[in-house]
Amino acid sequence: MADTGTKTRPRAALKTARPPLYKVILVNDDFTPRDFVVQILKAEFRMSEDQSRRVMITAHTKGSCVVAVFTREVAEDKATRATDMARKEGFPLLFTTEPEA
Ligand code: TYC
Numbered sequence: 001m002a003d004t005g006t007k008t009r010p011r012a013a014l015k016t017a018r019p020p021l022y023k024v025i026l027v028n029d030d031f032t033p034r035d036f037v038v039q040i041l042k043a044e045f046r047m048s049e050d051q052s053r054r055v056m057i058t059a060h061t062k063g064s065c066v067v068a069v070f071t072r073e074v075a076e077d078k079a080t081r082a083t084d085m086a087r088k089e090g091f092p093l094l095f096t097t098e099p100e101a
Contacts, residue, residue, distance in 0.1 A: 021100040022075035024067045024082075026059040032091040034060070040093065041067065044082040069100055 024045075026037070034056055041052035045067055058065040070078065079095035086093035 019071050021069045022072045022097045023069050023100050024075050024079050025096045025098065026055060026065050026067050027094040027096060028059045028063050029092050029094065032086060032093040036086070036089065036091060037093060040082050040085055044078055044085065067095070072097070 026041070037056040037059075038049065038052040041047045041055055042049065045052075047055070047067075055065050055067055068078075069075070075097045079097050082095045083093065
């Protein structure tokens with residue numbers, strides 16, 4: 001095969017450049033009002049009204065939906081904050097995180 005000129009970087013350098021990513025997942029439930037879910041998505045994840053409604057409806061119909069992907073700390077922080085906002089209003093809405101791939 002022809003030499004493409006691409007050099008393999010050391011493992012340590014690659015790891016520093018790309019930390020593992022985590023998905024924030026919105027979980028459906030039977031009690032949280034749709035509009036409240038949309039408000040949370042807009043507030044915590046800075047999503048538009050349109051995007052928020054699509055994600056909410058996907059979770060509603062399929063059971064869950066990936067909201068966004070972040071580094072682990074950011075993903076866990078956002079999932080906790082969003083879940084806490086719902087708890088304060090007495091809703092069982094849940095955001096979880098899991099490693100990507
Ligand atoms: N299923 C809820 C209802 O019908 C709305 C909802 C959607 C709740 C998505 C949670 O992640 C969720 N009121």
